[in-house]
Amino acid sequence: MDRIFEAIEEWMRNLLTGMVSSNLTTMYTDVNEKTGQIAAQVGQTPQGWNGSIYSMIQNLSESVIVPIAGMIITFVLCYELISMLTEKNNMHDIDTWMFFKYFFKMWVAVWIVSHTFTITMAVFDVGQSVVSRAAGVISSDTAINIDTMISTMETAMESMEIGELVILALETMLVSLCMKIISVFITVILYGRMIEIYLYSSVGAIPFATMSNREWGQIGNNYLRGLFALAFQGFFMMVCVGIYAVLVANIQMSDNIHSALFGVMAYTVILCFSLMKTGNFARSIFNAH
Template sequence: MFDNIFEAIEQWMRELLSGMISSNLSTMFTDVNEKTGEIAAQVGQTPQGWNGNIFSLIRNLSDSVIMPIAGMVITFVLCYELITMLTEKNNMHEIDTWMFFKYFFKMWVAVYLVGHTFEITMAVFDVGQYVVSAAGGAISGQTSINVDSLITQMDAAMVSMGIGELAVLALETMLVSLGMKIMSVIITVILFVRMIEIYLYTSVAPIPFATLSNREWGQVGNNYFRGLFALGFQGFFMMICIGIYSVLVSSIQISGDMHSALFGVAAYTVVLCFGLTKTGGLSKAIFGAH
């Protein structure tokens, strides 16, 4: 009689622990698939598409506060360009009429660039969005984890486990699942910080654009363009990170050692967060921005 009672209790505890483990693990791997799609959606957004209200605010500040300063900068730069052009020709003894046509053309280009700063800036991020979207389609199609297959492996592996081992495994899955959620928050923060950096970067765009017409001062504008492309293509490097992460997680064999598999997922997630933080510096190094 007591044997039957103990067997029933053991069976109930086994089913309870097995159900808890299966639920935690399936949730973890489902979160991996969802996070892949979320990162693709976040990094593929242009500044105006990510948050229209913030974009309107930044553009309004740029037009009302930064543009007048850019006007003063471009006036100084054009005056400096004219003086340099005249004095470099043997102290104005060799003046050619073509010089003035060239100067007026350069002045028109400079004013046009400053007047269309936001259109040009957004064009850079449109290119970045296209690259990220194309990469996202390829990555999500190849690295999506088959959760049903993993659940089958988990069920088969837990059949031979004792109550104590199942209890330890249930505790481990709870801890790793909590860690995954914390890492998910950190990844979200990284994505938000990147978008805020983009808004801050674009808010002062008219000033570096105003320096492009001069050979010496133009280094400011050239470096600004490099920074724009670095921010735009940072999303592409983020997509590569999440693609590598998904491949590593999907290659874990649950049926072998579930304890190692759990901590392997946790380690890969930490590496993912670290890799995402490095994408900004890597992108700037590639495009020569500083």
């Protein structure tokens, strides 16, 4: 009878140990993949992230938005001319230099609208350059050593009772499920930022058409600040990844298995929350609304 109970206990121990190891492998693999994607994706330009979407947005900007921006800039320039003439004592103090200044401003306004997409992409090229340089300074190695982690866990589980193994198996199942949900949120944040970049780029000609006017120019100025905020959001994401890498590297699995397990989950939750806040933080830095 004792041998039967020992065999059942050994079978349950092997079953629970295998369950814990499988849950940990799946969990840490998902975490490594998602955190590794952050450093890889935030450094990409819109044309490098998806060439098909980039071509579509460029065609929409040049064929649909630019003609509308042409009508807006015509209205803005006419309004600018009327204001310039009437503010000089009802056309009594007209100077020839005023027209030279007006034609120069008109040429600059038309040039900006006709090269809107190039200017927009140049902003993101600057942001990509900043992210690339930051990657050389910030440690983006967020990968958790799965083999070492599993080996340490298996050594610790050898001295555990069946009840402790059951609790540990339930904990790993819960943490693994939470990690999958967090991985989905990280993917949504990364893809959402790129979609926002494409949306911003598609309508850039319209706010740029207002920049030549003193009163309407706030629209274009705020749009430009928003572009820089989106571009430098990638830099703030890289800083978050660097902080996460340092925190994960300091986790000691051998000290306390339960605290280390939930520590990894807590750090990943903090990473996800920090990534969500980078957009608002970047806008506050550049005063974009």
